[in-house]
Amino acid sequence: MYELTDVTKEYRRGKATVTALDAVGLTVPSGSRLVIQGPTGGGKSTLLQLLGGLDRASRGSVVLDGTDLSRLSEAKLTRLRAERIGFVFQGFHLIPTLSAQENVETALVPLGLRAAERRRRAAEALDSVGLAERAQHLPSELSGGQQQRVAIARALAKHPQVLLADEPTGNLDEATRDEVMDVLERRWRELGLTFVMVTHDSALARRAERVARITAGRIEVSGPVGGQPPSEAVPPKGLSMT
């Protein structure tokens, strides 16, 4: 569970100070989904970076399961990110010279797992997003939707508690967008992840239980605080998508 209290983030731009987040308070219960929307420059990506420990708040606290991310040493923050937080971005950020399997394995290197265990987990993660048969393909041999599914497998192979996605369908056409969103939703429910996603897409936001709107650094949240996924909507495990 995330608990944010009075979180302010300021950036220096020359002599000017930009307030990207302004005294934000927010709770995201474990296992729930929150979609973040708002106008460009409102502070959405900044909030996601603070949730992911990629940056630190200027003031206030960002607490994940009792740990204040703004107070952790750099080494502990790096470790926490590697173990507990999966990221998916708009540009898939796959390494072009590595196969899908090798791309997923890279996320497991910081965990100190043996090579055989890395291979097993990466294969399992690719299978879970319907790409078992594409494991040996290079990113250039995969469609955009398949590349994003590799990126999702890479984010989830470490078995994180939290999945953070910044415009994960922003580079995809409508049909592919739904395919990728279906995979994200299914894995969120099956794994009981805490799932926070930034999107401009109102159709995707309508699927969410809670939506936060950030405008000029101020946040407004609509929907129930609990926001647990409805259990009857859980699709069958092992659903295959190729």
Ligand SMILES: Nc1ncnc2c1ncn2[C@@H]1O[C@H](COP(=O)(O)OP(=O)(O)OP(=O)(O)O)[C@@H](O)[C@H]1O
């Ligand atoms: N590294 C930085 N240095 C200086 N200013 C920054 C930096 N990152 C973000 N900002 C500023 O902080 C504000 C919030 O930016 P942020 O990227 O969080 O907005 P956003 O809602 O994600 O926008 P978009 O929808 O365009 O991605 C903007 O005014 C932006 O210019």
